[in-house]
Amino acid sequence: MTTEPPQTILRISKLRKFFAIRNAWNRRIGWLKAVDDISLEVYRGEILGIVGESGCGKSTLGKTLMGIHKSSGGEVVFEDQPLVNLTRQESRRLSRQLQYSYQDPGASLDPRWKIRRSLHEPLVIHSGLDYQERDERVKSILDAVGLPQGHLELYPHEISGGQQRRVGLARILTLHPSLIILDEPTSGLDVSVQATILSLFLDLKKQFDLTYMFISHDLSVIRMLCDRVAVMYLGKIVELGETETIFNHPRHPYTQSLLAAIPVIGGERITDNFWLEGEPPNPSALPSGCRFRTRCPNALAICAESDPPLRSDWPHQQVACTLAE
Amino acid sequence: MTTDLLNVSDLRVSFATDTGVARVLDKVNFSIRRGEIVGLVGESGCGKTTLARAILGVLPVNSARIDGGRIQFQSENLLEMPSERLSKEVRGRTITFIPQDPFSSFNPVFTIGSQITDLMRWKSPLRNTQGLTRGSPWWSLRRYEKQRFKADRARVLELLRAVQLPDPEAILRKYPHEISGGQRQRLMIAQALLPEPQLIIADEPTTALDVTIQAQILKLLRQLAHDRDIAVLFTTHDLGTTYEICDRITVMYAGQEMESATASDFFNRPSHPYTQKLLESLPRDKERIQGIPGDIPTLISPPTGCRFHPRCDRADKTCADTRPAAKSIWTNHTVRCYHPNTDPEVHRELINQPYPDP
Ligand SMILES: Nc1ncnc2c1ncn2[C@@H]1O[C@H](COP(=O)(O)OP(=O)(O)OP(=O)(O)O)[C@@H](O)[C@H]1O
Ligand SMILES: Nc1ncnc2c1ncn2[C@@H]1O[C@H](COP(=O)(O)OP(=O)(O)O)[C@@H](O)[C@H]1O
Ligand code: SF4
Ligand code: SF4
Ligand SMILES: [Mg+2]
Ligand SMILES: [Mg+2]
Numbered sequence: 001m002t003t004e005p006p007q008t009i010l011r012i013s014k015l016r017k018f019f020a021i022r023n024a025w026n027r028r029i030g031w032l033k034a035v036d037d038i039s040l041e042v043y044r045g046e047i048l049g050i051v052g053e054s055g056c057g058k059s060t061l062g063k064t065l066m067g068i069h070k071s072s073g074g075e076v077v078f079e080d081q082p083l084v085n086l087t088r089q090e091s092r093r094l095s096r097q098l099q100y101s102y103q104d105p106g107a108s109l110d111p112r113w114k115i116r117r118s119l120h121e122p123l124v125i126h127s128g129l130d131y132q133e134r135d136e137r138v139k140s141i142l143d144a145v146g147l148p149q150g151h152l153e154l155y156p157h158e159i160s161g162g163q164q165r166r167v168g169l170a171r172i173l174t175l176h177p178s179l180i181i182l183d184e185p186t187s188g189l190d191v192s193v194q195a196t197i198l199s200l201f202l203d204l205k206k207q208f209d210l211t212y213m214f215i216s217h218d219l220s221v222i223r224m225l226c227d228r229v230a231v232m233y234l235g236k237i238v239e240l241g242e243t244e245t246i247f248n249h250p251r252h253p254y255t256q257s258l259l260a261a262i263p264v265i266g267g268e269r270i271t272d273n274f275w276l277e278g279e280p281p282n283p284s285a286l287p288s289g290c291r292f293r294t295r296c297p298n299a300l301a302i303c304a305e306s307d308p309p310l311r312s313d314w315p316h317q318q319v320a321c322t323l324a325e
Numbered sequence: 326m327t328t329d330l331l332n333v334s335d336l337r338v339s340f341a342t343d344t345g346v347a348r349v350l351d352k353v354n355f356s357i358r359r360g361e362i363v364g365l366v367g368e369s370g371c372g373k374t375t376l377a378r379a380i381l382g383v384l385p386v387n388s389a390r391i392d393g394g395r396i397q398f399q400s401e402n403l404l405e406m407p408s409e410r411l412s413k414e415v416r417g418r419t420i421t422f423i424p425q426d427p428f429s430s431f432n433p434v435f436t437i438g439s440q441i442t443d444l445m446r447w448k449s450p451l452r453n454t455q456g457l458t459r460g461s462p463w464w465s466l467r468r469y470e471k472q473r474f475k476a477d478r479a480r481v482l483e484l485l486r487a488v489q490l491p492d493p494e495a496i497l498r499k500y501p502h503e504i505s506g507g508q509r510q511r512l513m514i515a516q517a518l519l520p521e522p523q524l525i526i527a528d529e530p531t532t533a534l535d536v537t538i539q540a541q542i543l544k545l546l547r548q549l550a551h552d553r554d555i556a557v558l559f560t561t562h563d564l565g566t567t568y569e570i571c572d573r574i575t576v577m578y579a580g581q582e583m584e585s586a587t588a589s590d591f592f593n594r595p596s597h598p599y600t601q602k603l604l605e606s607l608p609r610d611k612e613r614i615q616g617i618p619g620d621i622p623t624l625i626s627p628p629t630g631c632r633f634h635p636r637c638d639r640a641d642k643t644c645a646d647t648r649p650a651a652k653s654i655w656t657n658h659t660v661r662c663y664h665p666n667t668d669p670e671v672h673r674e675l676i677n678q679p680y681p682d683p
Pocket of ligand 2: 375
């Protein structure tokens with residue numbers, strides 16, 4: 001642990017992404033608040049985990065940061081530059097330094113292209129390098145992600161899922177980014193392949209001075225990898241702080257239930273002890289007040305009155321629960 | 326041996342594919358006792374679904390072939406049972422199935438209620454006792470006696486409550502796409518319990534679910550199966566899940582079973598090199614996490630001998646030549662390996678890695 005104050009690389013304030021809900025006549029009948037007033041800082045050199053169950057808005061957060069979705073409000077500052085009203089040149093430079101790796105690895109690789117072309121393409125768009133220079137960079141990155149040169153001549157369907165992830169990662173790395181948003185980068189992989197990919201992330205981070213925003217629903221992976229973690233529930237961050245603090249003293253009842261649900265070999269059995277009931281409510285018709293209250297075992301009448309903000313009443317930990325102490 | 330409810334021995338299954346014959350199950354052995362939950366763990370493609378389908382007799386007719394072995398259920402070899410009897414008395418009756426993809430097992434155009442009614446008409450445990458199967462097939466096709474219908478319906482509602490589905494009457498009026506993935510899985514469990522089977526085969530039933538929903542479903546399945554003394558074959562790729570729900574565990578790799586033990590012995594003394602590698606792959610400690618070098622083999626020209634040998638750091642020439650026989654290293658603990666690693670120090674390392682209590 002270093003003692004110097006952390007340096008912010010990305011600052012998100014009150015970011016929103018609402019999707020319109022339309023009826024059969026295409027009239028808007030409401031909003032789905034996929035990302036609802038999220039404020040967050042990412043520090044240079046850290047791995048920040050974003051964790052939460054399916055549909056809680058993790059990917060929407062990542063895509064809104066990247067400008068893949070147009071935000072419905074709020075502000076994003078990356079490397080001291082607000083990500084709005086940029087000149088073309090600035091926006092190009094920033095979009096090179098901030099990269100998003102898609103949840104579905106197939107989505108980033110064109111099935112008709114050989115791996116070589118897929119890896120050259122971002123450099124063609126973003127750099128003025130000639131073929132020789134590009135190919136040199138591509139080969140050295142391929143080496144870094146642990147793929148043999150021979151793979152340059154293969155098509156995506158000819159390589160395994162784990163290797164596709166490596167190619168996806170190589171594609172991003174060719175641009176020398178400073179922050180990478182990794183969206184569920186190991187979901188669907190077998191544990192043995194996941195292990196190799198996770199250690200690769202750690203190596204590359206060291207080698208290229210990277211910062212990661214690591215989106216995952218797998219708490220064990222988050223715990224092992226991340227310095228800090230943000231727990232999301234239905235579009236909001238409900239708990240945020242240092243990984244060890246949050247895993248050892250979760251204060252939000254939702255975080256507590258998530259941790260209680262992870263199978264821990266050698267630990268207490270969830271089949272004996274698990275206590276959370278019910279399922280998340282429909283995201284387009286959220287309950288009033290605290291959005292966890294329909295499942296929360298501690299809920300009181302006041303929980304229905306107002307939406308609890310993140311409180312910073314503890315060292316290294318912020319919690320959005322009225323009753324947390 | 327006679328106490329086994331199901332005993333699979335030397336089962337071999339192959340598939341015809343465009344590029345050749347894939348030898349997907351290679352002399353697989355394992356067994357389930359009455360009322361026991363057995364976990365079949367392995368990475369994707371190792372043959373879990375194929376094994377489940379072989380037991381149920383629903384392998385794809387055109388591409389799959391059973392090349393040998395036995396599937397002994399109670400006192401009969403299912404591989405020799407006439408298919409008509411298999412479908413009438415066993416499949417969906419004494420052995421039921423929860424498939425990997427629950428969505429595909431419902432017809433989207435009928436309500437859940439009408440699909441369950443249809444199921445009960447054929448597979449209800451009340452059916453045989455009331456002699457309603459007499460007469461021509463035409464007669465029984467139309468006939469669903471009022472009295473039995475009422476009794477069956479009462480049982481359906483009781484089971485929907487047992488799997489903790491809110492408002493069962495309303496659920497029966499809904500279409501499959503109108504309920505969540507977790508609810509669909511509860512419904513699948515209820516359906517699997519309805520015929521009062523001896524054995525439920527559950528193929529990765531929680532893989533697609535969120536962790537909190539997975540925890541609820543595991544708890545429910547374990548309770549219901551144990552209360553009713555129903556055996557469960559539970560396939561999964563997740564060792565952690567087997568720890569939660571299983572009484573006994575079998576690990577499979579590339580179509581061969583590698584290690585079998587009671588759950589407690591398995592997690593105290595995991596001794597097969599492949600099992601140990603799987604445990605080392607779990608995300609626990611970033612200084613020590615390690616994948617398995619090499620790739621999963623193709624099953625069209627699989628490695629000879631022990632199929633794990635090209636990736637095993639304990640392999641020698643014998644391993645590559647001949648597949649090891651199952652050997653018992655402790656009571657209720659067998660491995661198929663010439664050189665299992667039974668060092669207690671290694672066991673301690675593998676299981677008690679830093680996993681601080683929450
Ligand atoms: N393009 C879209 N139009 C309308 N609604 C959307 C769109 N994309 C996402 N949503 C909704 O926004 C919410 C958040 O979705 P998102 O994909 O961000 O979740 P997630 O946390 O990434 O889930 P998962 O773990 O399944 O990837 C969900 O309710 C989803 O249905
Ligand atoms: N219908 C089929 N035709 C050809 N090969 C198949 C078929 N079904 C499964 N296989 C092959 O059999 C092997 C085992 O598959 P499966 O039993 O589905 O594994 P698991 O369920 O453990 O993931 C895989 O190599 C798969 O590609
Ligand atoms: S605010 Fe109330 S309902 Fe929300 S998490 Fe806290 S105790 Fe539960
Ligand atoms: S039999 Fe040989 S190759 Fe197979 S797991 Fe044992 S030591 Fe390794
Ligand atoms: Mg997502
Ligand atoms: Mg399968």
